[in-house]
Amino acid sequence: MRNFGPIFAVFAALPITATIAIAQANTAPPPSSAPIATGALADQTPPVAPQFAGPVQGDAEWSSPGRDSALTRYSTLGDINVSNVKNLRNVFTFSMGVNRGQEAAPLVVGNTLYVVSPYPNTLYALDLTQPGAPLKWRYDPPQDEAAQGVACCDVVNRGATYSDGKLYFNTLDGSTVAVDAATGKETWRTKLATIQMGETMTMAPLIAKDKVIVGNSGGELGVRGWAMALDKNTGNVIWKAYSTGPDNEVLIGPDFKPHYAQYKGSDLGVGTWPADMWKQGGGTVWGWVSYDPDLNLVYYGTSNPGPWNSTMRPGDNLWTAGIFARDADTGQARWYYQFSPHDLSDYDGVNENILIDLPSPSGAARKALVHPDRNGYIYVIDRATGELLSAEPFHPITSTKGVDLKSGRLIYNEEKRPQPNKFVKDICPAPPGAKDWQPAAFSHKTGHLYLPHNNLCMDLKETEVGYIAGTPYVGAEVLMKAGPGGHRGAFTAWDIVAGKALWSIKERFPVWSGALVTDGDVAFYGTMDGWFKAVNANTGEPLWQFKTSSGIIGQPTTWRGPDNKQYVGILSGVGGWSGAIVAGDLDPRDGTAALGFVNAMKDLPSVTTKGGTLYVFALP
Amino acid sequence: MSSRFPSGIALCLAGMLAVAASPAAAREMRVCADPNNLPFSKQDGSGYENKIADIIAEELGAEVTYTWFAQRRGFLRNTLNAGVCDVVIGYPRNYQILRSTRPYYRSSYVFVQRAGEKPIAGYDDPSLRQMQIGVQLIGDDGANTPPVAALAKRGITANVHGYPVYGDYRTDAPLAPIMDAVGSGTIDVAVVWGPTAGYFASREKLPLQLTPILFDSSLLSQPMTFDIAVGVRKNEIALSDEIDRALRNRRKDIDAILQSYGVPRTDTASPAPASVVGSMP
Numbered sequence: 044m045r046n047f048g049p050i051f052a053v054f055a056a057l058p059i060t061a062t063i064a065i066a067q068a069n070t071a072p073p074p075s076s077a078p079i080a081t082g083a084l085a086d087q088t089p090p091v092a093p094q095f096a097g098p099v100q101g102d103a104e105w106s107s108p109g110r111d112s113a114l115t116r117y118s119t120l121g122d123i124n125v126s127n128v129k130n131l132r133n134v135f136t137f138s139m140g141v142n143r144g145q146e147a148a149p150l151v152v153g154n155t156l157y158v159v160s161p162y163p164n165t166l167y168a169l170d171l172t173q174p175g176a177p178l179k180w181r182y183d184p185p186q187d188e189a190a191q192g193v194a195c196c197d198v199v200n201r202g203a204t205y206s207d208g209k210l211y212f213n214t215l216d217g218s219t220v221a222v223d224a225a226t227g228k229e230t231w232r233t234k235l236a237t238i239q240m241g242e243t244m245t246m247a248p249l250i251a252k253d254k255v256i257v258g259n260s261g262g263e264l265g266v267r268g269w270a271m272a273l274d275k276n277t278g279n280v281i282w283k284a285y286s287t288g289p290d291n292e293v294l295i296g297p298d299f300k301p302h303y304a305q306y307k308g309s310d311l312g313v314g315t316w317p318a319d320m321w322k323q324g325g326g327t328v329w330g331w332v333s334y335d336p337d338l339n340l341v342y343y344g345t346s347n348p349g350p351w352n353s354t355m356r357p358g359d360n361l362w363t364a365g366i367f368a369r370d371a372d373t374g375q376a377r378w379y380y381q382f383s384p385h386d387l388s389d390y391d392g393v394n395e396n397i398l399i400d401l402p403s404p405s406g407a408a409r410k411a412l413v414h415p416d417r418n419g420y421i422y423v424i425d426r427a428t429g430e431l432l433s434a435e436p437f438h439p440i441t442s443t444k445g446v447d448l449k450s451g452r453l454i455y456n457e458e459k460r461p462q463p464n465k466f467v468k469d470i471c472p473a474p475p476g477a478k479d480w481q482p483a484a485f486s487h488k489t490g491h492l493y494l495p496h497n498n499l500c501m502d503l504k505e506t507e508v509g510y511i512a513g514t515p516y517v518g519a520e521v522l523m524k525a526g527p528g529g530h531r532g533a534f535t536a537w538d539i540v541a542g543k544a545l546w547s548i549k550e551r552f553p554v555w556s557g558a559l560v561t562d563g564d565v566a567f568y569g570t571m572d573g574w575f576k577a578v579n580a581n582t583g584e585p586l587w588q589f590k591t592s593s594g595i596i597g598q599p600t601t602w603r604g605p606d607n608k609q610y611v612g613i614l615s616g617v618g619g620w621s622g623a624i625v626a627g628d629l630d631p632r633d634g635t636a637a638l639g640f641v642n643a644m645k646d647l648p649s650v651t652t653k654g655g656t657l658y659v660f661a662l663p
Numbered sequence: 664m665s666s667r668f669p670s671g672i673a674l675c676l677a678g679m680l681a682v683a684a685s686p687a688a689a690r691e692m693r694v695c696a697d698p699n700n701l702p703f704s705k706q707d708g709s710g711y712e713n714k715i716a717d718i719i720a721e722e723l724g725a726e727v728t729y730t731w732f733a734q735r736r737g738f739l740r741n742t743l744n745a746g747v748c749d750v751v752i753g754y755p756r757n758y759q760i761l762r763s764t765r766p767y768y769r770s771s772y773v774f775v776q777r778a779g780e781k782p783i784a785g786y787d788d789p790s791l792r793q794m795q796i797g798v799q800l801i802g803d804d805g806a807n808t809p810p811v812a813a814l815a816k817r818g819i820t821a822n823v824h825g826y827p828v829y830g831d832y833r834t835d836a837p838l839a840p841i842m843d844a845v846g847s848g849t850i851d852v853a854v855v856w857g858p859t860a861g862y863f864a865s866r867e868k869l870p871l872q873l874t875p876i877l878f879d880s881s882l883l884s885q886p887m888t889f890d891i892a893v894g895v896r897k898n899e900i901a902l903s904d905e906i907d908r909a910l911r912n913r914r915k916d917i918d919a920i921l922q923s924y925g926v927p928r929t930d931t932a933s934p935a936p937a938s939v940v941g942s943m944p
Contacts, residue, residue, distance in 0.1 A: 189733060189832075192732065192733045192735055192737065192738075192741070193733075193735070237833075238832075239831055239832035239833045240829075240831060240832075241802065241827070241829055263736075263802060263805075264735075264802045264827070264829060265800055265802040265825070265827040265829065317820040317821045317822075317823065318795075318820075318821055318822060318823055318824055319824055320823075320825060323800065323802070323825055323827060349802070349805065350800060350801065350802035350805065350827075351800070351805065351807065351811075351825065352805045352806060352807045352811075352812075352815070353805065354807075354812075354815040354816075354820075355807060355811060355814075355815050355820050355823065356820070357820055389805065507759065508755045508757070508758055508759075508886075508889070509758075509801075509806060510754055510755050510758060511734060511735060511736070511738075511801055511802075511828055511829075512697065512700055512733075512734045512735065512828040512829060512837075512838070513697075513700055513702075513703045513734070513753075513828065513838060513856065513858070513859060514799050514801065514808060514828045514856045514859070515755045515808075515856065515889040516801050516806055516807065516808045516809065517806070517808075517809055517812070517884075517885050517886070518806035519805075519806065627737070627740060628740070628745070629740060
């Protein structure tokens with residue numbers, strides 16, 4: 044018998060407590076971070092959403108995790124708004140059948156809700172025309188059980204995506220699957236990753252015209268990262284682009300026009316590594332992909348270099364921890380920018396690249412993208428050219444001193460460089476970064492970014508013995524902890540032009556859920572202790588909250604149901620890297636477990652247990 | 664939840680089964696092991712830890728049953744500490760998330776070269792700067808083995824090649840490629856954990872030589888030698904004591920197994936009994 048369900052849910056809608064502290068604006072920048080310049084955005088008017096990110100089917104539907112290919116996670120629906128959101132109530136729940144970290148986004152197309160579970164990656168279709176949204180069909184992909192042992196950070200899946208009558212998603216054991224949305228029958232399945240070599244797949248695919256863009260996970264296991272485009276009708280591979288190695292395998296050719304000098308030259312994916320370390324160099328593509336149909340470019344970030352300790356890989360370690368813009372049809376790289384050259388701290392560059400336009404009084408809007416990175420800076424980049432426009436800190440930072448806007452290079456703080464056998468305290472941000480995978484939302488209305496993020500630092504302590512597959516070693520003991528202020532997470536509204544926080548809500552735990560913002564000026568997010576929250580997008584004022592059965596690390600979405608009412612959905616079920624202490628039953632006495640994240644999360648098991656439930660809300 | 668081994672329930676169940684099966688099978692020793700990790704363990708029982716498990720079980724009057732699980736990150740969490748087994752056969756002593764028995768051997772990282780070449784004298788040997796060096800790649804948390812740390816400290820990085828310890832799990836012996844690379848001349852020298860080196864050295868076509876380097880004076884916090892013990896859950900004191908006794912009673916047999924697999928020792932093995940030497944696989 045599960046320990047959650049509708050009965051519990053009825054009693055869980057509690058009044059807002061007064062314990063939520065609203066931080067004053069501008070409290071975020073830390074004393075030791077010194078941005079080099081305010082950038083090219085000084086006289087800029089607020090950004091707007093690109094035209095192609097307009098309403099999808101009047102926003103009755105929500106067909107991909109990011110809502111549109113610009114990944115704005117914004118809905119033009121406003122039935123639920125700041126004045127009535129307090130009346131939101133739970134209308135149905137659905138058990139995901141597995142109590143592991145639930146990172147997926149519920150999708151709605153037509154009269155059906157689709158949602159994919161963590162491993163074993165069951166895809167469910169729920170009939171929204173019937174009371175209680177009964178199960179219409181389920182699809183269980185064939186899976187290799189051993190994939191669970193290869194996944195680094197819980198067996199999560201970041202969601203399916205819908206296009207032209209089919210749902211596309213990745214299985215942990217490395218296949219991309221297309222399933223008929225009407226029948227639940229598999230249309231095609233293509234095996235892409237090899238778990239025996241340490242590869243898994245956890246990201247949500249993105250549709251770019253007639254192609255499905257996917258990428259691999261496994262940077263900690265000596266994997267070489269890649270992205271692929273598959274024909275969405277057949278599953279055939281159209282192109283494959285590695286993130287390290289020779290130009291012909293990275294798909295760098297005559298079209299490659301990077302803005303900065305350090306990316307110009309031949310075979311830099313080999314030359315910026317010692318010996319043949321690029322062969323296991325990481326740079327996996329496990330985060331978000333966005334697509335500009337006008338420029339016909341796809342954008343995605345690459346993970347940290349791996350798996351060596353940084354002392355072993357002198358060089359910039361291209362093309363890891365950066366962003367590629369590629370031609371959607373050929374995969375040929377157009378430009379690249381590196382957030383963390385020669386990454387020291389596991390700062391993957393895979394976070395979302397939200398496509399925005401910067402209006403200009405003198406002419407056409409500048410096409411840009413905004414990227415909140417693990418390294419603690421929010422980057423604004425010209426998405427046609429790869430030129431950096433601004434990089435402002437949104438988290439206390441000690442590991443670096445800023446970003447040189449002229450050279451594009453991150454400036455490291457040598458005092459905080461992690462080294463084996465060296466005791467280094469207070470490296471901020473910690474390896475999960477200022478913000479991990481949890482996707483931000485961009486309001487078309489306010490022009491601001493709504494950021495779920497962390498507030499984590501780490502100490503790198505004495506070494507200790509470790510053992511894997513018959514080889515003893517000595518690892519650095521990474522102990523993560525709360526950053527300045529003592530809270531471990533925050534939900535922040537960010538003024539992209541000013542490069543500063545409008546407001547920020549402190550949370551006890553990292554805010555590991557995605558964000559949603561609507562035309563009703565309501566922003567939604569969930570917390571790891573299980574609260575699903577709605578706040579005023581303009582002021583940060585808490586408006587409503589609901590206690591779900593487990594911690595929330597999923598992606599909220601909204602849609603208009605067959606009864607013409609607006610609904611909001613979220614998955615509850617703690618896990619992921621941050622929640623591994625609960626989902627994986629880790630021993631809180633071993634603070635270095637889950638790569639040191641357990642130390643920062645020792646109290647999580649005292650406030651939440653495992654879960655796996657879809658919650659859907661509506662006004663009475 | 665407490666262990667099912669050697670609890671009364673387990674004994675009772677075993678006893679009930681014994682009615683239908685062998686009356687001798689009164690006890691079960693539940694071992695977690697990697698199904699494809701020669702020379703340590705393999706599902707067909709051909710690893711030396713499989714043989715040592717048999718000896719311990721024999722001494723405990725038990726039969727070995729296995730839960731097979733790839734030995735990667737989360738191995739202990741998903742196996743021993745999840746309660747699906749009670750014993751892991753080979754772990755460094757004082758590994759923090761389990762209870763160690765007394766160690767039954769001590770080994771070291773070794774330099775592996777083709778036979779007849781001038782043996783590496785230590786990490787300051789100038790020839791290391793010219794040679795192509797293979798090392799075992801951990802692939803976990805950006806951690807390196809102690810030999811890699813010793814090389815990195817000297818700035819020796821450009822000529823170092825990594826061989827992931829996970830290897831290609833589809834092959835018969837995922838740990839073998841680094842040894843094959845020395846044998847085939849792809850690399851000049853490899854720094855490999857002793858038991859792996861000793862076992863695969865005996866299988867290479869060309870003879871290989873092993874040179875243990877017991878410590879690096881510039882990096883004393885990084886041991887190159889490790890005591891290996893049996894591991895049980897932290898609270899299993901009685902079981903740990905029982906296995907200690909088994910290891911002591913059967914020391915000669917265990918030494919003989921280690922010797923037959925070519926494990927280079929940095930502790931003193933007991934003189935092997937004549938009746939066992941040569942009869943092992």
